[in-house]
Amino acid sequence: MSTSVMSSKLLEQAIQDRRYLHEHPELSGEEYETCAYIRSRLESLDIEILDYHPPSVVGFIKGITGERTIALRADIDALPIEEEGNKNYISKKSGVAHVCGHDGHTAILLAVAEWLSKNRSEFESDVMLIFQSSEEVTPCGADLLVKQGILQEVDAIFGIHLWQGLKKGKIGLSHGPMMASADDFEIIIEGSGGHGSMPHETVDPVYIATHVIQGLQSIISRKLNPLTPGVISIGKVEAGTTYNIIPNSVRLSGTVRGLTYASVKLLRENIKELTKGICTSFGAKGEVSYIIGTPPLVNDLEQSGFVEKVIRNHFGNEKFALVEPVMGGEDFSYYLLKKPGAFVFVGMGGEKSSFPHHHPKFDIDEDVIPDAIELFIQLVKNFK
Secondary structure, eight states: OOOOOOOHHHHHHHHHHHHHHHHSOOBTTOTHHHHHHHHHHHHHTTOEEEOOOTTOEEEEEOOSSOSSEEEEEEEOOBBSOOOOSOOTTOOSSTTOBOOSSHHHHHHHHHHHHHHHHHOGGGOOSEEEEEEESOSSSSSOHHHHHHHTTTTTTOSEEEEEEEEEEEETTOEEEOSSEEEOOEEEEEEEEEOBOEETTOGGGSBOHHHHHHHHHHHHHHIIIIISOTTSOEEEEEEEEEEOSSTTEEOSEEEEEEEEEESSHHHHHHHHHHHHHHHHHHHHHTTOEEEEEEEEEEOOEEOOHHHHHHHHHHHHHHHOGGGEEEOOOBSOOOTTHHHHHHSOEEEEEEEEESSTTOSOTTOTTOOOOGGGHHHHHHHHHHHHHHOO
16 A cells, blocks of 8 residues: 655645635536636646636646646536535525535645646656536536547546545445436327316326326336346426316426446437327327437446556555446546546545435535545556
8 A cells, every 4th residue: 555645735725625616606607716716726836728618627737758648527516506504614605506526526636736736757647637617417518528629639537526425435436337327308298188077078198198107117127128227217297287177288307317328229219119109099199308418427447447456556455445336427428438537436425424415415525535636646647
């Protein structure tokens, strides 16, 4: 097990950054003050800032040889949630809060940037520092940066997430699929309404909707390979104006999750086909609007193996955790569609971080920030 390169001063600055960012959250696509804060810090460290569309910020540091380029990514956006709790650094913006951990990710990468800027003789590869806007929405910031060509000269990319669902003291990942796709859909069933006492004179879209909702689950149980996880969930049903009138239409809204590119394609195609078939059989019309979100996050096996080796060698074997895939989405997946890399969970589950991500009382455990900073630095130092 190697010794830490962290200093108490660097950690103190990281926590100060994190708490400032937590107090001043900004929604996806609106992170201009956050962007200015990051730029100011990078410029003070004499780090080159590359020309990419704001409010994302991209820094660049030359290594000794510059033969390869490693990219590190942090997301910077907050959520439209009213924060709860009595922490002394609670959000100062009503209805906006860092309740996912992006403030921590940003502070961690700023600390890594500072260490790299002051220790340029200790790593060979060039380093790209990506402070990315709009992870929480569609269209997302990662997709936009990829379309701008951000990975053109990059050999591998790595990201972290401070993860409440993993026990504090563990750092882990999955080899291969790690996080699911996150697509949304809307179904409008058009029937013919009427009085509730005379259903035979109607084409009842509410009744038909019950068949569609049940039928969608048959895609999971009878179309998808049972060894391949997938989720179809209806979260919103809108219909009618009063209890005794059968409406003309019903609107269903839901989400779709899959862990492989093939399963996502299968789910998407079958939702449309099944909806149309059921509705037609009842004399109604069913239209599906499918909103493609983030693809599955699939770690490159070589690079995830590299991360595991770094964790075991630097932190010790007991620190590493092989993580089961989760059905949450993450737009880091767009980077992995283009270049090899890996996404890593830094565990913080415990008393100090007991509420789940996106909960109004969510908070990160700052005790794990040093591990996250150290991990990024060690990945850079060991990347050949």
